[in-house]
Amino acid sequence: MEKAPVTDPKSPRSAVSPTLGDVAERAGVSTATVSRCLNTPSLVTEKTRERVFAAVRALGYAPHFGARALAAKRTNTFGAIIPTMENAIFARGLQAFQEELEHHGITLLVASSSYSPELEEQQIRSLVARGADALLLIGHDRTPQSYALLETQRTPYVVAWVYDEHQPRLSIGFDNRKAMQALTDRVLDLGHRSLAMITAERGGNDRARHRYEGVLAAMSARGLDPQGLRVVETPYSISNGAEALGALMQSGPQPTAVLCGNDVLAAGALLGARRLGLDVPKDISITGFDDIEIAEIVTPALTTVHVPHRNMGKGAARLLVALRGGEDPGPSVELEATIKLRESLGPVPGGSPSRPAGPRYRGL
Amino acid sequence: MEKAPVTDPKSPRSAVSPTLGDVAERAGVSTATVSRCLNTPSLVTEKTRERVFAAVRALGYAPHFGARALAAKRTNTFGAIIPTMENAIFARGLQAFQEELEHHGITLLVASSSYSPELEEQQIRSLVARGADALLLIGHDRTPQSYALLETQRTPYVVAWVYDEHQPRLSIGFDNRKAMQALTDRVLDLGHRSLAMITAERGGNDRARHRYEGVLAAMSARGLDPQGLRVVETPYSISNGAEALGALMQSGPQPTAVLCGNDVLAAGALLGARRLGLDVPKDISITGFDDIEIAEIVTPALTTVHVPHRNMGKGAARLLVALRGGEDPGPSVELEATIKLRESLGPVPGGSPSRPAGPRYRGL
């Protein structure tokens, strides 16, 4: 009679990554015990625990996420879909979101939709399939299928970066329209009457749309004809902003102030102005929106709308955690966006302000 | 004897998200057929396929990723761990990486390590557990455990953003040392002799370290004492860059040129110089590294090292796809980084260049 072969014939594990069973075998316990060590260590004796962790280390074991999700029906993973990662617009808010989730032991998965509702739908599908327990979404504009999907999959979500009282969904953000209107008011206070706007594409982007509407509203409130607003719509990017400004100055009535839908376009506009030999704000005023880092470093520094990025991220995380826990998250949250006056906005060239920028706007 | 029904009728699925079984039942086929419809449609009759897809739509079915990964042992998901998402340093490369993966039907999962090897190890673990078929990593510096993990889990990976002939691992990138040395050479050509460097933290960051060494190498090659280089090390951020420049000018021998380890710090340094009332490049020269978007929009525009972001991303994707397919990816790839001369670098104040900036460096 021959003795058994050196390597255990029934589990030639060496070829694949180790499983719970391998760890259990090596530690001389059952798989249940190993699982408990990993998930609820308090239920296991100190001694066993040590043996198990030693085996885990020795084998370089990492639990299979899929198997785990399948068995436990929870992933402790949240997802976030933002329109773009190419610039810092969402970075700070996302960072805060992630930090808050970390406190709850939740991992964040981030996807970007490139401002495309179709791509976003796909990303939602992907994240939900991956077992995201909850989702952070930007703005209300998306395909009906996206919402249907969220519904049938019963995935909690929150809409951020917008507060729109007309929308029924749970959201946390600020009133883009109101904020832009306030900024435009400031511009008008300084005597500007010939305005232009460089906006991001408004289709499928309620933030952009509301900001545009805010400008119109401010003009109307002063008895100005909103038709007088020259508008260029262009995708997010610095070079596009520069080109847009060029287009604006090349033909048609010259604006004395250009309101940009976001800081990226505004930075581009600044660049465009410089290329044209225009002095900002002496020859032309330019404003942004978002108050991301570049707003401070460009020359001249951008007058813009400061968005409560961090509060939004943190608040969104809290809402979602509550939602997942089956708690009542409470109503949607409106945060304040404030105007940040810097150097790129000045009085209208050669004119005197129609009325002084009074204390009325202080603290906005 | 009763016959066993194909699908168990007793489970009222309505309360949870639909499964393959629900779709099968509704379409009147087996789960196997539904699975084939989703994965290998060619194996299924046109007619059945239609019925199945109708059921999928009606139910809002989305396959459970975990279950799928468990059964198929492939996820068609790659992971990337980058040090930071807070600025655009990796954005362009990552974008190209993703685009290339898309062509192969692969989804990208991105995580950020905040420049912490420990956090990175955790992220690797998480991504591997999630079933990432392959991983993109930045630089060679990481914990031994990270490499061990990759090994035992047999997860293919590629190291990007660096080319270091001394490292055995598959990588695609450029020689940070050589590039920085070339840039420093340019600076020295312009007569600068009193140099300073603002570098990112060099621990666990071989890119930063190599760039630093590049400066030293250039100095040594000219017979200058490397000890003469003043160094400030600070975490990535514009404000840190500004502060670092302030610290540099406040005490000690005043540098006439400040080499920054990256564009973010350089943008900060520019800001710091402006605050001090210094004119760049007349009073002081400042250079960056990476050539990200802000390099072009700051005033003055940054002289920097242009990094082949997109080629790196695309190339990395190709290497990984080959690797996963069991093919030979070939050797590591060295790409060229080129010097981008803009406005922030000028001749040493009040001095004449020790030698002219000759054609010797053209095209670098």
Added chain:
DNA sequence: AGCCGTAATGTAAGCGCTTGCATTTTGCAA
């Protein structure tokens, strides 16, 4: 010593999917 409550561990039934193999259906030639 015998009993019992509690803590620790084991057993085994799935979770939703893929896939090798078995079975049925189809299309076509004889």
Added chain:
DNA sequence: TTGCAAAATGCAAGCGCTTACATTACGGCT
């Protein structure tokens, strides 16, 4: 019609994990 290969479909065994429930071990009482 019949026969047969190929195409289409079904069956059922897992994939690696969690967890309800069953079992065993351990002390502290009487």
